[in-house]
Amino acid sequence: MDFFEQVGTMAIGSRLRRMSGVFTDEARQVFSLYGVGLDPKWFPVFYVLSRNEQGLSTTEIAEEIGHSHASVSQIVKAMCAESLLSTSRTAEDARVNLIRLSDAGRTLVPTVTEQCADVGEAIDELLAEAHSDLWHALADVEHLLEEKPLYQRVKERYRRRELKHTEIIDYRPEDREAFKTLNIEWIDRYFDVEETDLQQLDHPVDEIIKPGGHILMALYRGEVVGTCALIKADEDRYELAKMAVTDRVQGKGIGLLIGQAVIEKAREIGAGMVFLESNTILEPAIALYRKLGFKRVCGPPSPYDRCNIQMELPLV
Amino acid sequence: MDFFEQVGTMAIGSRLRRMSGVFTDEARQVFSLYGVGLDPKWFPVFYVLSRNEQGLSTTEIAEEIGHSHASVSQIVKAMCAESLLSTSRTAEDARVNLIRLSDAGRTLVPTVTEQCADVGEAIDELLAEAHSDLWHALADVEHLLEEKPLYQRVKERYRRRELKHTEIIDYRPEDREAFKTLNIEWIDRYFDVEETDLQQLDHPVDEIIKPGGHILMALYRGEVVGTCALIKADEDRYELAKMAVTDRVQGKGIGLLIGQAVIEKAREIGAGMVFLESNTILEPAIALYRKLGFKRVCGPPSPYDRCNIQMELPLV
């Protein structure tokens, strides 16, 4: 059982579960000590009902105690079987089940109140003996997780790790095939490939690079997985286009990396601004552009049918 | 959901469970992020096997990760179905199922190791941001609960509370019936009622009080629930006998209270020592006597058949 020592904090989930199990077991004993015929799992329901004399609906109880409504429904059913509760449909709304303590249930309140006081004190004593404050630590962690879930924290690290295996390079002659495939792949999924597309995809050097543009390729573990072009519009303005990252490496932040590299490239060559055209149904892409600093603008109509949004990023 | 605020620390069990649920959900996402086909619940098993190249038995894994062997058995079955593990009976003992990672399983180790590192870091970061140290708080509480379980802590309070409703008084004429019933009740359960018993139980005043002894009665919420006699043996020595507490109020510490009162009474009347006779099958009683300070001695044979142990408590 030195498992926890070995894997350390990573096993915090299991550890919390185990500890909660310990408390559950203890609770069982405590409840039998006080001799009220109350199943420990009924306690939360009993408690909220004891301080809501006028009764509560299933959903209200569920929200109050943080269970699902189904769970409350089951507990209420069991407590009714012991005739601790009485239920009735409300007059105003025939859907809601108004639940309240029965007379039998109310007779338990004084004892349960005493029990609460004793248990509360005992736990306070327990927590006070510890060097670190478990109760506040739980509250802290709860808040911190709300602010930024663990998944996101891990993902940041994951990306950082994956980016070490990612490299952005300038277009090489052997990338011609990949440049085309990567783009066709996604255009085809959402739209029809247009003539303008094929023109550029088939002749990247003539159509993009020779006129003063650039093409960057993203390599992941040595393999081409993404691309993005910077097409010269005029002396000052460049278009970010033909951005594509293969599905296989989605979620590693490679899109962001190649986007940043393209903007960096634009700065290097003295561009005053970068613009792009896209479609609002490509939500992740739009989010990425926004993250890169692009703002939506209304410009002249696009040569592409599929575009319904224009964005730009001033560089000076 | 201000339930936790209202019931306070008493709901710590639920709170721990909820938090462990949050971590479990997060874990699910993290595991899918890294794309190893590993069910989060398999992780502990996978982990211990990854650092025990030579293989482990079901029970060994269970002990290591703190699950039941049945749980491990089920997990192993599932992992075998995905051919992540290989199992074989050992040569020395045909009962044990030697479990180890298969080749397929071993190929996951590097990725899982990376994942562990990332998750570990992320959680460390998370915990470091909190003001109180959750990890150490858990460890502290675990130790404190081992030392003195919650049940015991609550019980102390319960008894204290119940003792407020308990009162020890001197024998009154109207207690004659109760004095007899309380004693017959328990003697009858374990032994046969003897002639000596009946003599004293039927004539407590003549047999016990008039010869210089005392009888105390315990009242719980005004009702007689226990009794104990102090019988004069000679000028210096008194016998503690006829101690009985009704089942109904067992566990409230009333036995201890009445015992202490009897010893107090013995002190008052200048006794040099108190002795008693009992039977070792009455374990709770013996434990109580010990708690009162009595030590086992070997004395002259008892007039009661049922007695096989003698104890005494010097008062000076």
Next chain:
DNA sequence: CAGCGATCCGTAAGTTCTTACGTAATGTAT
């Protein structure tokens, strides 16, 4: 007022453990 989505609830089934139980293999005491 018919139509339709939203809401409330109860039942069923699933999840992830656990305890209970039966079986086969070992140890051990007679």
Next chain:
DNA sequence: ATACATTACGTAAGAACTTACGGATCGCTG
């Protein structure tokens, strides 16, 4: 060597929730 307790294991069933689903009922909309 035979009987009996012990150990290791797997299966089944249970515990305490959850999610999924479907049936009523409501409120709104045209």
